[in-house]
Amino acid sequence: MARLILHIGHGKTGSSALQSALALSTDALAAQGIVYPDHASLAQARAGQITAGNVNGRTLVATAKAALKRSAQDVLLSNESLIHFFLNDPDLLSRVANLGVPVQLILYVRNPFDHACSVYGQTVKRGGADISFDAFLTGYPTPSKVREMIRLAERAGVDLTVINYSNHAADILRSLTDALGVPADTLTPAAAGRVNRSLTRSEMELQRMFNRHWGRRSSRFVSDALCNALPEIRAERPTASAQALDAFVARQTPIVAEVNTLLPPSEAYTLEVPGDEPGTEGQSDLTFTPEQMEVLVRAISERIPNVLENDRWHRLLIRLRGGQHGSVLKSLKRKITGRKNG
DSSP states (O other): OOOEEEEESSSSSSSHHHHHHHHHHHHHHHHHHHHOOOOOOOOHHHHTOOOOOOGGGHHHHHHHHHHHHHHHHHHHHEEETTHHHHHHOOOHHHHHHTTTEEEEEEEEEOOHHHHHHHHHHHHHTTTTTOOOOHHHHHHHHHHHHHHHHHHHHHHOOOOEEEHHHHGGGHHHHHHHHHHSSOOOTTTOOOOOOOOOOOOOOOHHHHHHHHHHHGGGGGGTTTTTHHHOOTTTSSOOOOOOOOHHHHHHHHHHHHHHHHHHHHOGGGGGGOOOOOOOOOOTTTTTTOOOOOOHHHHHHHHTTTTTTHHHHHHHHHHHHHHTTTTTTHHHHHHHHHHHHHHOOO
16 A cells, blocks of 8 residues: 655755755656655755745645545655644644555654754844844744654654654765665765855854844845855854853753653754853854955945935935925936936
8 A cells, every 4th residue: 555655844954955855866766666746846956956845734635635646656745844734733634644545754853952053043044033042042942842743643643753863964865765665875866065054153143133123135135145155164053151051951851851752762862062162142253254254245235326326316305395496406417417328
């Protein structure tokens, strides 16, 4: 009987690499009896770009049912947000379990502090966040959500395979082929090259300041400009105060201990924080290389002429409202003449 295999997340555990490999390996997977259904995003995934996988959580049941009807082979669907759809609507997993085929869930997790650093960096880089890392650590929820998902799968009678990304980052495709029960060379990795790198501490702090004063769209001329122009710069962890790190460990220790009782020893969480001296928000210097400064100044400067042009028109409007019609008309004439000559 065909299986339904769902890669359900969670975020920041190598999903882009996995989905790129799956998209590049549809024929090899089919030869092993697994269909990875076509989707509009597969071309992007094959190019190594970030996608949401080949299924939308809102239409999961309908998509799975249609795919199973079309093929007698196992069906593999992937979306790192599926864990959140299941947790937000527990009945969804029951509906999936009632499709009449065996269901296998594959959930990637990551050691808590390492994961918190990665998620925080992404929320600053692309999410417009301006909170400190100390504040972010206070509300970090992922291990407790993993615990909920494991319990939910148990209640639904659904098989759940948990893989700790932190233990398999160097060979993540092998971890998936093992979970699927196919040969190790089934999956073809995307072309080498770092895409969408994380930020250095200084880049992260600069982006956070721009998020506060400019808004989330500032990432276009800060984070995006830096990552696209300088993709090989090594990312760094955000800094946290000693008090925040101690509190994080105290909060997470009982949850991690409980989750580890539900995991195979090879995939258990490790709760570790950096051994170097913790920082304190606002008390460390920001450092940039000349290349980083060049990219930043160029990207920001490209925005400035439009701002100045708008300021000129604004000043003309103020003068017009103040009754200075003659001087305004002369200024307009000079502007129009200048544009024609240009």
